[in-house]
Amino acid sequence: MDGVVVEARELVVELGGTPRAGPATFTVKKGSVVVVAGPNGAGKTTLLKAIAGLVRDVKGELVVRGTPIYIPQSDLLLPWKTLLDNIILPLTVKGVPRREAVERAQRVSKLLGLTEHLEKYPRHASGGTRRKAAVARGLVMGADILLLDEPFTGVDVAARAALIDMLAGLVLGGLSIVLVTHDLYLASRIADRILVLMPPPQGVVEAFDLSGMDRSGRYRVAEKVVSMISSPG
Amino acid sequence: MKEKLRGTLGYLVAVGVFLAIWHLLSSFSGILPGIVPSVSYLVGNLDIALSDTVITLENTIAGFALALALSLALAWLASLGGFVEDVVKSFNVLVQSVSALVWALLFLIIYGFTSRLPAISVAAATAFPILLSGTLKGFEVARSEYGELSRILGLTRIGEFLNILAPASVPFIVASGRSALGAALRISVVAEAFGASGGIGYRLWLYYQLHDYEGFMAWALLLVTLMVVLDKVVLERLEAWSRKWME
Structure with missing residues (x-):
C-alpha cells in the first residue's frame, strides 16, 4: 500500500507460545501518529516490540517498511556517558568515525532543542531532556518509524507539552510514530488515530480516526477511550 | 562531617x-619486642623495607591483573548463558574451595623456589574467585538493566561486552577488587615466605628463622601499614568513585 509504513493483519504476538497481544489489524501511514491505548496487560509494549522486530514470535501478517526504532519506557541512557556519547553510541558501535557521529548527533539535537544539554550526564538532566536524548539516539539510527513506549512517564507537565511539540515537529518532517501512553488527552493533540487494545483474545477492539478534528473533538475521543479502558465490559 | x-x-x-x-x-x-623497638628497627632499615614493599606490591598487582583479565573473560563466556554459564559458575566454586596454602605449595612445585612466579600465581588464584563472583554479579545486573538496549542497538556479543556489560559492571568489579586485592596481598606474602628472594613475606620468614623477632614484628607492622594505606588511600576512594559512575 502506498504511503503505509506498518501494515498488520490479524497480528497475534506470542511470548513462550502464549498470545500476549492481538489480534490486531491496523496500518500506520507515513508521517502520521498512531496512539495505542489499553489497560495494563493488554500487550501494548509487546505490540511495539513486535513492530521493532524485537519479538519475532508472531502470527498473522506484519509488514514494516523502513527502520523502526523502539524507545522503551525507561530511557536506557548509560549513566557513565554524557548525553552526546549516549546519542552517538549506535553509530560508534557500527564503526562510524566519532567526528561524523557527533555532527549527526548535533544536527538531530538542534532539531530537538537538546544542544545545550549534550555535555551533561543523564543524572544531571531533567526527565524531559533524558527523553529527548533517547529520541535523539533513535533518530541518529536513521529511524523512519519511532515506537515510543510511555514517553511521558517521569516527565513534568511543562516538559510533556514540549515533548508533544517536538514529536509534532518530527511528524511534519515525515517521521511516523506509534505511541503507547496512558496520557490520552495529551497524545490526542497529535494523534491521527487511536487504537484501543484489549488483552488477547480481544485485541484491537476499536480504532478512532482523529484526522481533521479540532481540539475539543480530539478530547471527546480521548474521553471515550479512557472510559472504554476503565470499564472494558 | x-x-x-x-x-x-x-x-x-x-x-x-x-x-x-x-x-x-x-x-x-x-620474647616478642614491643612497639617502639619494632618501629625503630623499621626506620633503621628503610631501604630494605622499601625494596621489599615494591617487590610485594609488584607480585600482588601482577597477580591481581591476571585474575582480573581471567575474570572478565570468564564472565563474558558466562554471559553467553546456558551450559557455559553453569560451567563457569561451578568452576568458580571449585577454585574458591582450594586453600591458599595448597595454591602456594602447588605453584612452588610447578615454578620452583627463588622465582617470583609462585607469589604472582598465588595472588592471582586468591583474587580470581572473589573478582569473578563480583564480575558475574555485575554482568547479571547489567544484563537485566541494559539487555534491551543491546537488542535495540543490535550489538554483537563483543560490542555488548565492550560498551555495556564491562562498563556497567565497574562498581561491582571495584567493590570485589577491594576485597580481592587485600586477600591477594595477604596471601602472596605466604608464597614469598616459602620460596622467593625478596618481598615482605621472604623477609618475615627470614627474620623468623634467624630468631630476629624485632625484625619479624617490624615487617609484620610494615605489611599491616601497607594494607591499610592501600585500602584507605586507593581502594576506598576508587570504590566511592565507582558508585558515582552508575548514578
Whole structure:
C-alpha cells in the first residue's frame, strides 16, 4: 500500500507460545501518529516490540517498511556517558568515525532543542531532556518509524507539552510514530488515530480516526477511550 | 562531617586497641619486642623495607591483573548463558574451595623456589574467585538493566561486552577488587615466605628463622601499614568513585 509504513493483519504476538497481544489489524501511514491505548496487560509494549522486530514470535501478517526504532519506557541512557556519547553510541558501535557521529548527533539535537544539554550526564538532566536524548539516539539510527513506549512517564507537565511539540515537529518532517501512553488527552493533540487494545483474545477492539478534528473533538475521543479502558465490559 | 569525624575516631580507637594487644603480648611473652623497638628497627632499615614493599606490591598487582583479565573473560563466556554459564559458575566454586596454602605449595612445585612466579600465581588464584563472583554479579545486573538496549542497538556479543556489560559492571568489579586485592596481598606474602628472594613475606620468614623477632614484628607492622594505606588511600576512594559512575 502506498504511503503505509506498518501494515498488520490479524497480528497475534506470542511470548513462550502464549498470545500476549492481538489480534490486531491496523496500518500506520507515513508521517502520521498512531496512539495505542489499553489497560495494563493488554500487550501494548509487546505490540511495539513486535513492530521493532524485537519479538519475532508472531502470527498473522506484519509488514514494516523502513527502520523502526523502539524507545522503551525507561530511557536506557548509560549513566557513565554524557548525553552526546549516549546519542552517538549506535553509530560508534557500527564503526562510524566519532567526528561524523557527533555532527549527526548535533544536527538531530538542534532539531530537538537538546544542544545545550549534550555535555551533561543523564543524572544531571531533567526527565524531559533524558527523553529527548533517547529520541535523539533513535533518530541518529536513521529511524523512519519511532515506537515510543510511555514517553511521558517521569516527565513534568511543562516538559510533556514540549515533548508533544517536538514529536509534532518530527511528524511534519515525515517521521511516523506509534505511541503507547496512558496520557490520552495529551497524545490526542497529535494523534491521527487511536487504537484501543484489549488483552488477547480481544485485541484491537476499536480504532478512532482523529484526522481533521479540532481540539475539543480530539478530547471527546480521548474521553471515550479512557472510559472504554476503565470499564472494558 | 559528623559521621566522618566519628569514623576517624573509631579508626583511632581501633589502632589503640591493636597496639594495646601488641603491648600485652609483648609483656606476657617476654620474647616478642614491643612497639617502639619494632618501629625503630623499621626506620633503621628503610631501604630494605622499601625494596621489599615494591617487590610485594609488584607480585600482588601482577597477580591481581591476571585474575582480573581471567575474570572478565570468564564472565563474558558466562554471559553467553546456558551450559557455559553453569560451567563457569561451578568452576568458580571449585577454585574458591582450594586453600591458599595448597595454591602456594602447588605453584612452588610447578615454578620452583627463588622465582617470583609462585607469589604472582598465588595472588592471582586468591583474587580470581572473589573478582569473578563480583564480575558475574555485575554482568547479571547489567544484563537485566541494559539487555534491551543491546537488542535495540543490535550489538554483537563483543560490542555488548565492550560498551555495556564491562562498563556497567565497574562498581561491582571495584567493590570485589577491594576485597580481592587485600586477600591477594595477604596471601602472596605466604608464597614469598616459602620460596622467593625478596618481598615482605621472604623477609618475615627470614627474620623468623634467624630468631630476629624485632625484625619479624617490624615487617609484620610494615605489611599491616601497607594494607591499610592501600585500602584507605586507593581502594576506598576508587570504590566511592565507582558508585558515582552508575548514578
